[in-house]
Amino acid sequence: MSIKLNALFSDSYIDISQYRDQHFKGNRYEQEKLLKQSCTLYVGNLSFYTTEEQVYELFSKCGDVKRIIIGLDKVKKTACGFCFVEYYTRADAEHAMRFVNGTRLDDRIIRTDWDAGFKEGRQYGRGKSGGQVRDEYRQDYDPARGGYGKLAQLQRTPEAPHKF
Amino acid sequence: MSRRRHSDENDGAQPHKRRRTSEPIEIEDRLESLICRVGEKSTSSLESNLEGLAGVLEADLPNYKNKILRILCAVARLLPEKLTVYTTLVGLLNARNYNFGGEFVEAMIRQLKETLKSNLYSEAVYLVRFLSDLVNCHVIAAPSMVAMFENFVSVTQEEDIPQVRSDWYVYAVLSCLPWVGKELYEKKDVEMDRLLNQIDGYLKRRQKIHVPMLQVWSAEKPHPQEEYLDCLWAQVQKLKKDRWQERHILRPYIAFDSVLCEALQHNLPPFTPPAHSDDAVYPMPHVVFRMFDYTDAPEGPVMPGSHSVERFVIEENLHCIIKSHWRERKTCAAQLLSYPGKNKIPLNYHIVEVIFGELFQLPSPPHIEVMYTALLIELCKLQPGSLPQVLAQATEMMYMRLDTMNTTCVDRFVSWFAHHLSNFQFRWSWDDWADCLTVDNEKPKPKFVKEVLEKCMRLSYHQRIVDIVPPSFSALIPAEPMFQYKYEDESNTASLPGFATAVTVTNAIKNRASNEEILAVLKEIPNPNQDDDDDEGDGFNPLKIDVFLQTLLHLAAKSFSHSFSALAKFHEVLKTLTESDEGKLHILKVVYEAWRKHPQMIAVLVDKMIRTQIVDCAAVANWIFSSDMAHDFTRLYMWEILHSTIRKMNKHVQKIQKELEEAKDKLEKQQHKKQKDSGDEEDMEKNSDDEDGQLEEQIERLQEKVESAQSEQKNLFLVIFQRFIMLLTEHLVRCETGSVDINTSWYKNCIERLQQIFLMHHVIIQQYMGTLENLLFTAELDHHILAVYQQFCALQL
Numbered sequence: 001m002s003i004k005l006n007a008l009f010s011d012s013y014i015d016i017s018q019y020r021d022q023h024f025k026g027n028r029y030e031q032e033k034l035l036k037q038s039c040t041l042y043v044g045n046l047s048f049y050t051t052e053e054q055v056y057e058l059f060s061k062c063g064d065v066k067r068i069i070i071g072l073d074k075v076k077k078t079a080c081g082f083c084f085v086e087y088y089t090r091a092d093a094e095h096a097m098r099f100v101n102g103t104r105l106d107d108r109i110i111r112t113d114w115d116a117g118f119k120e121g122r123q124y125g126r127g128k129s130g131g132q133v134r135d136e137y138r139q140d141y142d143p144a145r146g147g148y149g150k151l152a153q154l155q156r157t158p159e160a161p162h163k164f
Numbered sequence: 165m166s167r168r169r170h171s172d173e174n175d176g177a178q179p180h181k182r183r184r185t186s187e188p189i190e191i192e193d194r195l196e197s198l199i200c201r202v203g204e205k206s207t208s209s210l211e212s213n214l215e216g217l218a219g220v221l222e223a224d225l226p227n228y229k230n231k232i233l234r235i236l237c238a239v240a241r242l243l244p245e246k247l248t249v250y251t252t253l254v255g256l257l258n259a260r261n262y263n264f265g266g267e268f269v270e271a272m273i274r275q276l277k278e279t280l281k282s283n284l285y286s287e288a289v290y291l292v293r294f295l296s297d298l299v300n301c302h303v304i305a306a307p308s309m310v311a312m313f314e315n316f317v318s319v320t321q322e323e324d325i326p327q328v329r330s331d332w333y334v335y336a337v338l339s340c341l342p343w344v345g346k347e348l349y350e351k352k353d354v355e356m357d358r359l360l361n362q363i364d365g366y367l368k369r370r371q372k373i374h375v376p377m378l379q380v381w382s383a384e385k386p387h388p389q390e391e392y393l394d395c396l397w398a399q400v401q402k403l404k405k406d407r408w409q410e411r412h413i414l415r416p417y418i419a420f421d422s423v424l425c426e427a428l429q430h431n432l433p434p435f436t437p438p439a440h441s442d443d444a445v446y447p448m449p450h451v452v453f454r455m456f457d458y459t460d461a462p463e464g465p466v467m468p469g470s471h472s473v474e475r476f477v478i479e480e481n482l483h484c485i486i487k488s489h490w491r492e493r494k495t496c497a498a499q500l501l502s503y504p505g506k507n508k509i510p511l512n513y514h515i516v517e518v519i520f521g522e523l524f525q526l527p528s529p530p531h532i533e534v535m536y537t538a539l540l541i542e543l544c545k546l547q548p549g550s551l552p553q554v555l556a557q558a559t560e561m562m563y564m565r566l567d568t569m570n571t572t573c574v575d576r577f578v579s580w581f582a583h584h585l586s587n588f589q590f591r592w593s594w595d596d597w598a599d600c601l602t603v604d605n606e607k608p609k610p611k612f613v614k615e616v617l618e619k620c621m622r623l624s625y626h627q628r629i630v631d632i633v634p635p636s637f638s639a640l641i642p643a644e645p646m647f648q649y650k651y652e653d654e655s656n657t658a659s660l661p662g663f664a665t666a667v668t669v670t671n672a673i674k675n676r677a678s679n680e681e682i683l684a685v686l687k688e689i690p691n692p693n694q695d696d697d698d699d700e701g702d703g704f705n706p707l708k709i710d711v712f713l714q715t716l717l718h719l720a721a722k723s724f725s726h727s728f729s730a731l732a733k734f735h736e737v738l739k740t741l742t743e744s745d746e747g748k749l750h751i752l753k754v755v756y757e758a759w760r761k762h763p764q765m766i767a768v769l770v771d772k773m774i775r776t777q778i779v780d781c782a783a784v785a786n787w788i789f790s791s792d793m794a795h796d797f798t799r800l801y802m803w804e805i806l807h808s809t810i811r812k813m814n815k816h817v818q819k820i821q822k823e824l825e826e827a828k829d830k831l832e833k834q835q836h837k838k839q840k841d842s843g844d845e846e847d848m849e850k851n852s853d854d855e856d857g858q859l860e861e862q863i864e865r866l867q868e869k870v871e872s873a874q875s876e877q878k879n880l881f882l883v884i885f886q887r888f889i890m891l892l893t894e895h896l897v898r899c900e901t902g903s904v905d906i907n908t909s910w911y912k913n914c915i916e917r918l919q920q921i922f923l924m925h926h927v928i929i930q931q932y933m934g935t936l937e938n939l940l941f942t943a944e945l946d947h948h949i950l951a952v953y954q955q956f957c958a959l960q961l
Contacts, residue, residue: 005200005238011491052724053764057622061534098491099538104587106624
């Protein structure tokens with residue numbers, strides 16, 4: 001008899017974002033379908049020094065964590081400021097989107113977003129220099145993310161004089 | 165002439181239909197939106213908004229009556245914090261359209277019956293309260309409301325019912341009185357007095373064995389933790405003494421009194437409470453959480469007293485707001501902070517008290533714990549000049565009262581505080597808590613600080629913790645989480661058995677040896693326990709486990725992922741080594757020895773080992789209670805491991821039960837389909853017989869699996885309870901013979917941990933009550949231990 005008043009009780013924190021993985025093997029519809037049932041979260045804006053242990057501790061507050069994959073610089077193979085967190089259930093991942101997204105880990109506001117699912121290779125940064133794309137072009141100085149952005153670093157270091 | 169949407173008298177079916185296809189959905193959405201949003205911030209007054217909305221709805225009644233009925237029923241059930249706004253709206257509609265008022269009342273009664281049948285008891289209370297406030301709006305006649313209350317209270321006369329059933333019906337009546345007490349007393353004071361007398365009698369004779377188990381603090385001072393019905397009764401009595409004058413509730417209908425009193429009222433149909441059935445799940449009793457009183461809010465409005473009805477109404481409304489908006493922390497915080505009438509009360513204090521009340525609620529909080537942390541952070545963001553101070557004051561107060569705080573609540577306090585600090589650069593005035601350094605480390609205050617620092621370290625790193633506390637606190641800082649390798653020092657070659665093999669194993673692993681190769685290497689290791697008959701050497705060999713696992717974990721010590729890979733890679737070896745129960749227990753021992761400075765690592769390794777069936781749940785329970793672990797028995801990480809283990813066991817059983825149900829459903833559907841399709845060719849029938857056969861076989865296998873899993877689950881709880889009983893009995897006997905006070909820190913911790921098992925897993929444990937009573941919690945047991953069991957039983961009686 002009675003209705004749910006869905007318009008009033010929104011759950012916007014668990015909505016999928018605008019981001020779509022350009023390397024995803026499949027069409028937009030397929031990607032969105034996976035995002036809407038996924039138990040895996042992308043976590044961004046981590047410090048390069050944030051450890052797997054810290055991520056475990058924080059995200060375990062929302063449920064049992066199945067695995068964590070720390071994002072790596074493709075060249076250096078060191079942490080480059082993002083990771084994937086996979087839960088056993090969707091419900092637990094939703095709690096993380098509602099209550100961990102936008103709070104601090106290692107003193108930084110972190111961001112979580114739905115991920116279509118980890119595949120080998122996705123643990124690497126896609127920036128030209130090996131890290132994340134966002135660290136290629138940013139102009140600010142972030143000591144926890146290698147200092148200046150890669151482009152800004154090149155602009156700052158004077159080039160060796162050409163020999164002619 | 166106006167172009168009315170719903171002009172039936174016009175042309176004919178066609179144009180009428182065409183117009184209907186695009187508009188109604190939009191109109192229905194608009195109606196929903198208008199009704200849901202009335203009462204929110206607006207440039208016009210609430211009264212004029214209500215007046216306007218009543219006009220719009222009245223006009224829409226001919227075509228959208230059912231939709232409007234459904235929306236209004238829904239807001240009554242789901243938006244209790246706006247109760248009086250909607251009762252006023254219904255009052256205005258009733259004044260304009262008597263029939264509609266009658267239909268609404270009928271719809272509400274139907275909805276009430278449904279919610280009761282579906283065990284939605286908190287929603288049912290909102291519906292009853294709504295109906296009672298409709299008396300104030302001249303929609304329902306007072307005598308018929310009193311009659312409904314009389315029927316509710318007569319449930320207390322029923323025999324052989326659980327106490328929680330009659331509790332609910334009494335609660336439903338009492339909780340309406342702040343809204344409608346005055347009106348009902350004016351019309352039917354004799355009947356109401358009789359009603360209250362009956363309630364008084366009931367409250368005096370109902371048993372309250374369960375109360376100590378649900379109290380956050382065991383001390384009566386500064387604020388007694390009252391049982392919820394007792395508190396509400398005291399509030400109603402005070403209200404009655406004040407001649408039902410209640411000034412907090414927002415009552416928009418007062419402004420419309422001249423209109424409303426002209427309306428004709430409806431009589432509630434006689435309402436018989438649905439009979440008790442075995443599937444009924446009534447709400448558990450609870451204790452009212454209080455931590456503030458009028459002395460705590462230094463400036464500004466005064467906090468209403470603990471037995472004032474204002475306090476009840478404020479707390480109810482704040483709880484309702486959290487219930488409505490917990491998923492959206494920004495909205496929730498904003499709604500809490502814009503509570504109507506906030507200028508007359510110290511709202512920040514009420515909010516903080518209600519939030520902690522939920523966080524510390526026993527058996528469990530209404531929502532996931534991390535929500536409260538996130539919500540408090542949002543509130544601090546919205547009120548940076550005032551809320552953080554109230555929160556700090558609350559934290560200080562709770563620290564001061566740690567000595568009498570229930571261990572389960574202390575756990576939650578630790579987790580919350582550490583997580584909160586991690587969002588605020590761990591800034592805290594630790595020096596204010598220097599008193600904790602002057603007492604034994606096992607006492608509640610230093611123990612609390614230790615556990616907080618341990619949790620803070622997990623969210624940061626060791627050096628950070630060293631930096632944030634004053635040097636005087638160094639004894640409470642957690643150890644640096646490093647691996648303790650047994651076979652490190654070469655000078656131990658002679659003294660440490662197995663050292664040489666440890667080196668061989670290290671090299672073998674580095675050279676990517678297979679499981680078989682490793683097992684072959686391990687065969688060399690002598691068995692310190694060996695029987696002479698055990699030629700094969702396949703029996704339990706603790707040294708083999710020690711050498712292999714220490715070495716493996718040492719090589720993989722870098723991170724969780726490394727350790728998990730290692731366990732996966734050598735799963736075969738580990739399974740072989742831990743075939744026996746002793747093997748399983750020993751592997752846990754080795755893990756502990758290696759990682760005793762890194763409890764977080766121990767926890768994740770134990771989790772992985774259970775999931776990959778290297779150890780079973782009972783082994784973990786036995787390990788936790790073993791004498792080797794006695795020194796860590798009161799540490800929080802041990803109990804996190806135990807509860808996580810129990811939860812895994814429970815989820816495992818649920819999973820298989822679900823598979824069984826699904827297989828049974830599938831078979832049923834298939835057989836059903838066969839019946840419908842019968843008369844087809846023989847071939848098809850034969851195939852479906854085969855399918856049936858396969859399914860039946862699968863169901864039989866699953867049935868066995870379920871029984872085996874349930875047996876394992878039951879055994880796990882039995883082991884845990886047995887061990888508790890043994891430990892506690894030992895302590896009690898020792899104290900009695902030595903004429904020493906039993907109430908040591910250890911004892912308080914242990915007995916509350918026993919309580920915690922009951923509370924955290926009460927649904928599952930209830931299945932095993934018979935066995936528990938016959939085997940373990942018998943009359944011979946020391947009464948201190950038996951009391952815990954009896955309190956638990958009293959929760960659902």
